[in-house]
Amino acid sequence: MDTYHHEDLRSELLEAGISLVARDGILSCSLRKVAAECKVSHGAPYSHFKNKDELLKAMQEYITELFSESLEKALKEISGSENPLLKLGETYFNFFVDNPNYYNFLFGHANISLDLRNVAPSGTNYKPYEIFKNLVLSILKTNRCAENKQNDIVISLWAYIHGLTSLATMKNVTYDKNWKEKICDFISLYECKELKGIGQ
Structure with missing residues (x-):
């Protein structure tokens, strides 16, 4: 060959x-x-x-880099937008809906290390999570959200979008609407007062 x-x-x-x-x-x-x-x-x-293990590691790194690039591109495009979180969440969702095999491998078979602690050292954590976390924190800090709430909101919002993505990429889930058309509606439901800038 x-x-x-x-x-x-x-x-x-x-x-x-x-x-x-x-x-x-x-x-x-x-x-x-x-x-x-x-x-x-x-x-x-x-x-x-060199071997299968090296191939599997490279597969994880390959998907992670593509995913990170997709999120970073979205951040550049939405700079100054009124609702950057909506666009980033949509980008997260669509990346895996368009590439369900990526989701299957990355979150079903890869060896991702994710540090959800508030004090997790910047630059050492899982890169896509850091990109997402930094955007949410910037919004919360602008809206003067109490520090003791910030990490809880980051984690719950990541889990919310991640969970929707999981449902949309599972083969045995039946849903009568177009996932990509509905994702913004779903994300918009998650608008706690801290994200909308309403007084605490």
Whole structure:
């Protein structure tokens, strides 16, 4: 099999691995099967990954980076917006609804480390959570939300959007509306007084 026609074989291998895990489970994923999915020689993946564990780690990093870039792009676009949280939540949701295999792998099989403590060192936590947390905190601080409430709101809001995303990406959930059309309605329901700037 010829590998020279693959301009970005590493990304192709990662995408193939993510699809394999979603379809057949993590135990069925191997460098040999990923190579077969990409129609390259069995040895081709070894020029990018030493073994299966390294492949799985790279898959996690690959999705996390794409996810982070999506959130950061949304932040730039909504700078100065009246409701930046709505746009960021919508971006979070749509990223995984458009790529359900990413959600399946990242939150079902990967080894993500998430620090929910208020004192979690900045820059060392899970990057997408840090992006989300920093936006929510900036809104809460602008609205002079009491410090002892801030982290609770960050966690509950992350869990709210994450839970909606989980429902929308599950194959066995039945819903009679278009998830992507409804997400803004759902997020808008979560507008506690601290987020809206109403007096404490």
